[in-house]
Amino acid sequence: KGEHRLSAVLEKHIQNHLSDSLQLPGNDNTWELFAEEGEMKVYRKELVEDGLICDPLKAIHSIKRVTAREMCHYFWDTDVRLEWEGTIESFRVLEVLDERTIIIYQTHKRVWPSAQRDCLYLSSMLKIDNPPVTDGGRIPHDTWMVCNFSVDHNDANSVSGCVRATVEICLICQTFVTPPGDNRPIDRDCLHCEIVYVANVNPGGWAPASVLRAIYKREYPKFLRRFTAYVQTKTNAKEIWF
Numbered sequence: 078k079g080e081h082r083l084s085a086v087l088e089k090h091i092q093n094h095l096s097d098s099l100q101l102p103g104n105d106n107t108w109e110l111f112a113e114e115g116e117m118k119v120y121r122k123e124l125v126e127d128g129l130i131c132d133p134l135k136a137i138h139s140i141k142r143v144t145a146r147e148m149c150h151y152f153w154d155t156d157v158r159l160e161w162e163g164t165i166e167s168f169r170v171l172e173v174l175d176e177r178t179i180i181i182y183q184t185h186k187r188v189w190p191s192a193q194r195d196c197l198y199l200s201s202m203l204k205i206d207n208p209p210v211t212d213g214g215r216i217p218h219d220t221w222m223v224c225n226f227s228v229d230h231n232d233a234n235s236v237s238g239c240v241r242a243t244v245e246i247c248l249i250c251q252t253f254v255t256p257p258g259d260n261r262p263i264d265r266d267c268l269h270c271e272i273v274y275v276a277n278v279n280p281g282g283w284a285p286a287s288v289l290r291a292i293y294k295r296e297y298p299k300f301l302r303r304f305t306a307y308v309q310t311k312t313n314a315k316e317i318w319f
């Protein structure tokens with residue numbers, strides 16, 4: 078794994094997510110369940126910082142027939158980003174820090190009446206070696222994570238008129254395998270992946286609370302539905318990638 082100039086700060090973000098993002102929101106009453114569809118449960122907290130709506134979001138979901146590595150790969154790989162991300166207008170990879178760590182500048186489609194937003198963040202994908210066992214004590218086959226957090230960068234000649242939003246986002250995925258028994262090979266029907274997606278987005282500048290909360294209420298469930306279906310379709314006919 079390559080060492081780079083942001084390795085230390087990346088490690089801090091990873092440790093923070095491993096300690097707090099894996100806490101399942103159902104166990105405590107600080108999270109409000111605001112969307113539920115099948116296995117998908119989306120929670121939020123109301124948080125205002127300097128008058129800006131920064132509602133933290135946490136979603137848990139269980140997706141059949143895919144692995145943690147496949148989920149994280151398609152979430153991280155910018156080659157397929159526009160195939161599933163519906164809110165991005167443009168993006169550019171500014172720097173490659175190692176084979177699984179990049180810096181991205183992206184602009185989001187403008188949401189009237191707010192000003193357009195852009196984001197500048199480090200995006201890293203990694204395998205968690207000693208996987209944290211979630212509650213219930215089931216042992217995951219393996220655990221992968223993608224961590225996206227805002228950084229500064231000289232080359233980000235921002236699109237004029239954009240307000241810089243800051244993000245702290247993490248996708249943690251665990252693969253569970255139910256052996257088919259009597260020495261049959263494992264196929265995709267033996268797999269499912271449990272994910273935790275946390276997103277802390279600071280809009281960076283004023284936007285009406287009602288508009289922001291409506292965007293989040295609409296966009297997060299849509300993103301989770303669309304992205305998980307995308308990975309199931311993309312991997313369906315492929316060899317299992319643990």
Ligand SMILES: CCCCCc1ccc(-c2ccc(S(=O)(=O)CCO)cc2)cc1[C@H]1C[C@H]1c1ccccn1
Binds near residue numbers: 296
């Ligand atoms: C007036 C709008 C203010 C907020 C604008 C904003 C900024 C960042 C982001 C965002 C940035 C990164 C990620 S990700 O998970 O790392 C994937 C890679 O893109 C995800 C969401 C979103 C939004 C808002 C489009 C709104 C929105 C809300 C959920 C999902 C999608 N869009």
